[in-house]
Amino acid sequence: MPASYAYLGPEGTFTEVALRTLPEAATRELIPYVSVQSALDAVRVGEAEAAFVPIENSVEGGITTTLDELVAGEPLMIYREVLLSITFALLVRPGTKLADIKSVSAHPAAQPQVRNWLRAHLPDAVWESAASNADAARLVQEGHYDAAFAGEFAAARYGLEALETGIHDAENAQTRFVLVGRPARPAAPTGADKTSVVLWQRDDHPGALRDLLGEFASRGINLMLLQSRPTGAGIGNYCFCIDAEGHIADRRVAEALMGLRRICLQVRFLGSYPRADIAPGEARPTPPGTSDEEFMAASDWVARCQDGRF
Amino acid sequence: MPASYAYLGPEGTFTEVALRTLPEAATRELIPYVSVQSALDAVRVGEAEAAFVPIENSVEGGITTTLDELVAGEPLMIYREVLLSITFALLVRPGTKLADIKSVSAHPAAQPQVRNWLRAHLPDAVWESAASNADAARLVQEGHYDAAFAGEFAAARYGLEALETGIHDAENAQTRFVLVGRPARPAAPTGADKTSVVLWQRDDHPGALRDLLGEFASRGINLMLLQSRPTGAGIGNYCFCIDAEGHIADRRVAEALMGLRRICLQVRFLGSYPRADIAPGEARPTPPGTSDEEFMAASDWVARCQDGRF
Numbered sequence: 001m002p003a004s005y006a007y008l009g010p011e012g013t014f015t016e017v018a019l020r021t022l023p024e025a026a027t028r029e030l031i032p033y034v035s036v037q038s039a040l041d042a043v044r045v046g047e048a049e050a051a052f053v054p055i056e057n058s059v060e061g062g063i064t065t066t067l068d069e070l071v072a073g074e075p076l077m078i079y080r081e082v083l084l085s086i087t088f089a090l091l092v093r094p095g096t097k098l099a100d101i102k103s104v105s106a107h108p109a110a111q112p113q114v115r116n117w118l119r120a121h122l123p124d125a126v127w128e129s130a131a132s133n134a135d136a137a138r139l140v141q142e143g144h145y146d147a148a149f150a151g152e153f154a155a156a157r158y159g160l161e162a163l164e165t166g167i168h169d170a171e172n173a174q175t176r177f178v179l180v181g182r183p184a185r186p187a188a189p190t191g192a193d194k195t196s197v198v199l200w201q202r203d204d205h206p207g208a209l210r211d212l213l214g215e216f217a218s219r220g221i222n223l224m225l226l227q228s229r230p231t232g233a234g235i236g237n238y239c240f241c242i243d244a245e246g247h248i249a250d251r252r253v254a255e256a257l258m259g260l261r262r263i264c265l266q267v268r269f270l271g272s273y274p275r276a277d278i279a280p281g282e283a284r285p286t287p288p289g290t291s292d293e294e295f296m297a298a299s300d301w302v303a304r305c306q307d308g309r310f
Numbered sequence: 311m312p313a314s315y316a317y318l319g320p321e322g323t324f325t326e327v328a329l330r331t332l333p334e335a336a337t338r339e340l341i342p343y344v345s346v347q348s349a350l351d352a353v354r355v356g357e358a359e360a361a362f363v364p365i366e367n368s369v370e371g372g373i374t375t376t377l378d379e380l381v382a383g384e385p386l387m388i389y390r391e392v393l394l395s396i397t398f399a400l401l402v403r404p405g406t407k408l409a410d411i412k413s414v415s416a417h418p419a420a421q422p423q424v425r426n427w428l429r430a431h432l433p434d435a436v437w438e439s440a441a442s443n444a445d446a447a448r449l450v451q452e453g454h455y456d457a458a459f460a461g462e463f464a465a466a467r468y469g470l471e472a473l474e475t476g477i478h479d480a481e482n483a484q485t486r487f488v489l490v491g492r493p494a495r496p497a498a499p500t501g502a503d504k505t506s507v508v509l510w511q512r513d514d515h516p517g518a519l520r521d522l523l524g525e526f527a528s529r530g531i532n533l534m535l536l537q538s539r540p541t542g543a544g545i546g547n548y549c550f551c552i553d554a555e556g557h558i559a560d561r562r563v564a565e566a567l568m569g570l571r572r573i574c575l576q577v578r579f580l581g582s583y584p585r586a587d588i589a590p591g592e593a594r595p596t597p598p599g600t601s602d603e604e605f606m607a608a609s610d611w612v613a614r615c616q617d618g619r620f
Contacts, residue, residue, distance in 0.1 A: 058545045061538060064370065068422075083545060108418065108439075112378075129418075129439055172544035206555075206597060207527030209536065210520055217517030224546050226519065228371060228536055234482035235368045235393060235587065236534050277545065287516060 006048035062227035078271035105136035106149035189247035191280035196270035220287035251295035316358035360491035372537035388581035415446035416459035501590035503557035506580035530597035561605035
């Protein structure tokens with residue numbers, strides 16, 4: 001398999017910074033792609049070993065391009081996740097003052113994260129969307145716009161200076177990224193893992209979604225993401241992207257997935273991988289009655305009863 | 311109250327076409343606004359009686375700008391909804407041929423709806439995002455780009471011609487729009503209504519969301535939309551925008567909302583209004599045990615028991 005990772009480019013964006021926090025990235029060639037779709041396609045056709053793309057953002061929610069790519073097409077699997085705190089710098093050509101700024105640019109995803117700051121500090125500046133924050137910085141360098149919102153790390157690359165740093169409308173603004181590869185045996189549980197699946201309901205009766213969630217709840221499994229995505233069959237037709245606590249090697253998770261496989265029209269397993277938000281030692285214990293030992297003891301007991309050995 | 315409706319402009323977009331399907335629009339002045347936010351603000355400050363904005367799309371899902379505006383800030387209420395089938399025309403300056411097209415433009419929301427068509431017919435055309443589809447048409451008229459994806463109705467306004475019509479990647483591509491005003495007594499039930507609410511969980515234990523949905527399910531209420539939106543408190547913190555069958559004047563809906571009010575941290579009522587997807591006569595009957603009469607009979611029975619009259 002080629003020792004390269006595809007990632008959502010260009011260079012000098014938050015995605016590259018997040019990718020470089022992974023130890024395994026140091027031993028791979030990192031290749032920027034122009035879109036989430038093309039990065040994931042590189043994995044599907046075997047051009048890259050894995051792809052690194054944003055999947056969730058604490059301001060905008062699930063990143064729908066990425067979710068929709070994972071929901072459809074050739075199956076892929078999430079191997080790892082990375083959480084990165086996002087704060088923007090206002091990058092300008094050296095010497096530019098705040099009062100000189102008539103136009104600002106960034107990727108559209110940045111806009112809701114800097115909207116309040118803009119209203120307070122540059123209420124009259126015109127917003128011009130760019131293909132990426134790094135591209136916005138390049139356009140400022142070339143004189144098309146007066147300022148770009150981007151990571152402070154992008155200033156040096158484009159000969160700009162950071163007029164302001166630490167810009168973010170919401171406290172704790174974070175983006176979650178995932179490393180996605182072809183289906184394989186998931187890495188062993190760490191004790192603080194999560195499992196991602198996509199669920200399609202069999203039919204749409206009152207309580208249909210509640211019943212799906214019951215497969216997790218009755219086994220003490222907490223959900224960390226529930227994002228509905230249109231199936232394309234018209235308004236009101238959705239599938240559900242779900243992140244749940246635990247690893248598919250945990251009995252409670254395996255049994256929940258079996259239950260879902262029985263009652264759903266379709267279930268797509270997207271992987272079990274270590275959580276980026278907490279260390280293994282910090283994971284809360286499984287609720288009473290949901291440990292692997294308790295599942296096995298219960299299974300043994302039923303087998304004994306079936307044998308007349310109770 | 312001023313007899314005007316604000317809507318997401320500019321003129322000549324699908325939003326205006328959808329708005330003009332409402333009989334009440336004929337007696338109002340219709341004023342385009344540059345953004346969903348500014349249209350809703352016009353209602354909040356009393357500049358407009360109501361605002362008309364897109365809220366859900368069968369390709370992209372919930373329109374997050376609109377949902378986030380309804381979730382936060384001064385409360386607003388949905389009065390009406392409109393469903394519009396969306397197909398695009400490829401608008402060009404008269405005489406342009408498909409082979410001449412090097413650049414195409416449209417609002418970013420159009421992109422996932424024409425992506426497959428583009429790949430098949432114009433694989434090498436450069437995509438340039440515009441502030442709206444109508445704006446893209448104007449930019450084509452002015453010679454900035456070669457073609458725009460917009461409603462066929464926009465061709466005449468901008469002196470363009472439709473090289474192709476009926477372009478849509480997904481069958482049944484529809485957008486749902488809502489007419490939003492200040493809180494007031496909802497219009498009387500029609501027999502085919504829906505109720506919109508936003509729910510914030512009190513805490514995050516296994517089954518927390520299942521419990522919320524149980525308030526609907528146990529009363530036979532089907533859900534038509536469940537869209538999670540970040541609360542801004544960091545990754546994994548979501549509130550839930552829900553559309554449910556029925557009207558707040560229906561006993562089953564009123565009791566579900568009471569239950570949610572008890573168990574949620576916060577509930578925001580966004581209105582009860584007629585469904586646009588079916589006529590009142592086509593609504594499916596409420597499940598056994600969930601009619602107003604059955605709720606009243608059950609309540610009477612408990613009261614009699616409490617009185618010793620059973």
